[in-house]
Amino acid sequence: MARERYDDDEDYDDRPRRRRRDDDEDDYDDRPRRRPPPNYLVPAVLTTLLCCLPAGVAAIVFAAQVNSKWEAGDYAGARQAAANAKLWAWVSFGLGVAVFVISFVLGFLVVSY
Numbered sequence: 540m541a542r543e544r545y546d547d548d549e550d551y552d553d554r555p556r557r558r559r560r561d562d563d564e565d566d567y568d569d570r571p572r573r574r575p576p577p578n579y580l581v582p583a584v585l586t587t588l589l590c591c592l593p594a595g596v597a598a599i600v601f602a603a604q605v606n607s608k609w610e611a612g613d614y615a616g617a618r619q620a621a622a623n624a625k626l627w628a629w630v631s632f633g634l635g636v637a638v639f640v641i642s643f644v645l646g647f648l649v650v651s652y
Contacts, residue, residue, distance in 0.1 A: 576605060580624075590631045591635045599624075605621045
């Protein structure tokens with residue numbers, strides 16, 4: 540039998556040997572296996588177009604930084620950029636609603652007099 544000639548070899552292993560590639564160290568990924576925080580890009584764009592342009596642009600800038608910071612390994616920076624994007628999207632929404640309400644009230648007052 541073929542196996543009998545290897546019985547005296549203690550180092551013999553039936554598993555195929557893994558070939559080592561030159562770039563094995565580049566394949567090692569020490570990033571946490573978690574997902575990046577939400578980047579809030581869709582709310583940032585919507586509030587920029589529909590509510591308040593300046594605050595919405597700030598939201599877009601912060602939203603665009605989230606994934607690149609996460610990929611670079613700056614996890615705290617990615618979370619902070621996500622929080623800033625969310626904050627500026629809400630600020631833009633709030634300003635848009637406030638401007639709408641004020642203009643509606645002023646328009647109603649002007650028409651009623």
